Amino acid sequence: MNKKNRILAIDQGTTSTRSIVFDRDITALAVARVEFAQHYPDQGWVEHDAEEIWSNVLSTAREALEKVGGPATIAGIGITNQRETIVVWDRETGAPVHRAIVWQDRRTAAVCARMREQGHEALVRERTGLLLDPYFSATKIAWILDNVDGARARAEQGKLACGTIDSFLLWRLTGGRVHATDMTNAARTLLFNIHDCAWDDDMLALFNVPRAILPDVRTNSEIFGETDPALFGEALKVAGMAGDQNAAMVGQACFRPGTAKATYGTGCFALLNTGTRPVRSENRMLTTIAYRIGDETTYALEGSIFVAGAAIRWLRDGLNLITHASQTDDMATRVPHSHGVYMVPGFVGLGAPHWDPDARGLICGLTLDATAAHIARAALESVAYQTLDLMDAMREDGGGELSALRVDGGMSVNDWFCQFLADMLLTPVERPQQVETTALGAAFLAGLATGVWSSIPELEGTWTRGHLFRPAMDKAQRDSMVAGWHMAVRRTLSASVAA
Numbered sequence: 001m002n003k004k005n006r007i008l009a010i011d012q013g014t015t016s017t018r019s020i021v022f023d024r025d026i027t028a029l030a031v032a033r034v035e036f037a038q039h040y041p042d043q044g045w046v047e048h049d050a051e052e053i054w055s056n057v058l059s060t061a062r063e064a065l066e067k068v069g070g071p072a073t074i075a076g077i078g079i080t081n082q083r084e085t086i087v088v089w090d091r092e093t094g095a096p097v098h099r100a101i102v103w104q105d106r107r108t109a110a111v112c113a114r115m116r117e118q119g120h121e122a123l124v125r126e127r128t129g130l131l132l133d134p135y136f137s138a139t140k141i142a143w144i145l146d147n148v149d150g151a152r153a154r155a156e157q158g159k160l161a162c163g164t165i166d167s168f169l170l171w172r173l174t175g176g177r178v179h180a181t182d183m184t185n186a187a188r189t190l191l192f193n194i195h196d197c198a199w200d201d202d203m204l205a206l207f208n209v210p211r212a213i214l215p216d217v218r219t220n221s222e223i224f225g226e227t228d229p230a231l232f233g234e235a236l237k238v239a240g241m242a243g244d245q246n247a248a249m250v251g252q253a254c255f256r257p258g259t260a261k262a263t264y265g266t267g268c269f270a271l272l273n274t275g276t277r278p279v280r281s282e283n284r285m286l287t288t289i290a291y292r293i294g295d296e297t298t299y300a301l302e303g304s305i306f307v308a309g310a311a312i313r314w315l316r317d318g319l320n321l322i323t324h325a326s327q328t329d330d331m332a333t334r335v336p337h338s339h340g341v342y343m344v345p346g347f348v349g350l351g352a353p354h355w356d357p358d359a360r361g362l363i364c365g366l367t368l369d370a371t372a373a374h375i376a377r378a379a380l381e382s383v384a385y386q387t388l389d390l391m392d393a394m395r396e397d398g399g400g401e402l403s404a405l406r407v408d409g410g411m412s413v414n415d416w417f418c419q420f421l422a423d424m425l426l427t428p429v430e431r432p433q434q435v436e437t438t439a440l441g442a443a444f445l446a447g448l449a450t451g452v453w454s455s456i457p458e459l460e461g462t463w464t465r466g467h468l469f470r471p472a473m474d475k476a477q478r479d480s481m482v483a484g485w486h487m488a489v490r491r492t493l494s495a496s497v498a499a
């Protein structure tokens with residue numbers, strides 16, 4: 001029997017890094033997790049220290065491997081990561097030239113607005129499936145090249161490398177031998193043509209990004225390279241990589257057209273599988289690559305909400321209203337209704353379907369008898385309402401009626417939230433037994449390339465429902481709550497988007 005039948009999955013998220021060893025039966029045999037620092041150097045700016053991320057990846061991977069008795073049973077490594085966040089580093093020393101600019105960062109909002117005014121959005125949408133928003137990587141890359149002394153010249157001479165977090169980690173894991181990324185991450189940069197599945201020269205010129213700094217682009221499930229043997233005691237194959245939302249799609253076994261999942265971490269990202277055909281949205285959803293396995297590219301419609309769990313984190317760290325995110329479940333249960341209190345968590349602007357980088361957060365409907373519990377409940381509710389807006393947009397785009405929405409991510413353990421979500425969507429919400437779907441998806445991709453699993457139907461067979469939440473709220477009550485939400489959202493939009 002093959003001894004190497006386990007996968008080490010590295011899940012590098014926005015607020016934490018996890019390393020998990022999965023067995024063939026998808027049991028998580030070992031988990032190591034660490035949170036890391038968020039840097040906010042200016043209003044709307046968000047940065048991460050790529051060295052800290054690297055050191056957390058190493059320490060958690062080593063800890064997880066140690067828990068399973070070392071690397072002897074590991075067939076391969078799967079990497080999954082927060083998408084769009086960009087690192088530029090020196091090819092010679094491997095040192096980042098600037099802190100990573102995180103997907104939530106709004107510093108390039110004015111650049112995007114100018115490009116929109118100049119009429120570039122139509123071509124950008126056609127080639128990349130995305131919109132002109134500071135969320136995506138291209139304007140962040142240009143910002144680093146133009147704001148770090150000498151960076152642009154060094155980039156043009158081929159002395160610098162650039163990539164999303166997957167690419168940076170792969171480079172470090174392989175001892176600087178492999179500079180590559182996968183199609184799902186590439187598809188979030190604004191530089192990648194999602195039809196040809198290649199970097200797009202027109203986009204490179206438009207965003208002023210030299211080709212020399214970009215990684216090679218591979219499929220999601222193949223051997224990317226081998227780790228430096230000094231890191232884990234033996235060379236391990238990196239055999240799968242995907243952006244975290246795309247990995248969650250794989251981990252949730254959303255392989256068939258018409259299946260969808262929503263992942264509730266820092267933000268919430270809902271992806272609907274549209275099969276081998278990219279669907280163009282009329283409602284400002286994104287068209288993106290769900291995953292590419294072998295020769296077949298599967299596409300998705302995506303709705304991106306920038307603040308989901310981050311609103312709960314803000315209740316804890318910004319307002320000191322709670323000491324642990326899980327308290328919100330009890331607090332929301334304690335109050336019979338929201339009391340007309342709404343929170344619109346536009347802390348970093350609003351994503352889909354509004355795409356308003358200048359929108360800001362709001363709590364409204366307060367009266368003297370409103371309590372902390374009402375505010376906590378409004379925060380949870382806001383995430384469900386935002387999901388509803390995405391699902392409505394996708395339905396209008398021809399996504400059809402969902403039979404169920406599969407949920408995962410840190411916030412999905414909150415039962416009150418999942419029930420409220422089902423009530424608002426009027427659609428059953430399914431939470432799988434294995435909720436670490438992001439890491440599991442990365443493991444599946446690496447496991448397919450190394451023979452741990454043999455086929456997509458085999459992976460589909462591993463999905464087991466943990467909990468089903470059925471819509472139960474009175475329809476009239478639900479409709480009036482949704483109407484109140486839409487009124488609150490209108491109050492947060494900036495003049496240009498509201499017009």
Ligand SMILES: Nc1ncnc2c1ncn2[C@@H]1O[C@H](COP(=O)(O)OP(=O)(O)O)[C@@H](O)[C@H]1O
Pocket residue numbers: 013014015016264265266267308309310311312313325326327328329409410411412413414
């Ligand atoms: N029981 C809970 N109820 C509501 N939110 C929660 C709960 N547990 C965790 N969260 C939120 O989930 C987020 C963490 O989820 P995670 O999937 O680890 O995020 P990420 O991958 O973005 O770092 C945090 O923002 C936290 O506030």
Ligand SMILES: O=P(O)(O)OC[C@H](O)CO
Pocket residue numbers: 012013014015081082083084103243244245263265266267268269
């Ligand atoms: O870290 P998460 O789970 O919030 O995911 C971040 C997304 O990939 C950003 O697009």
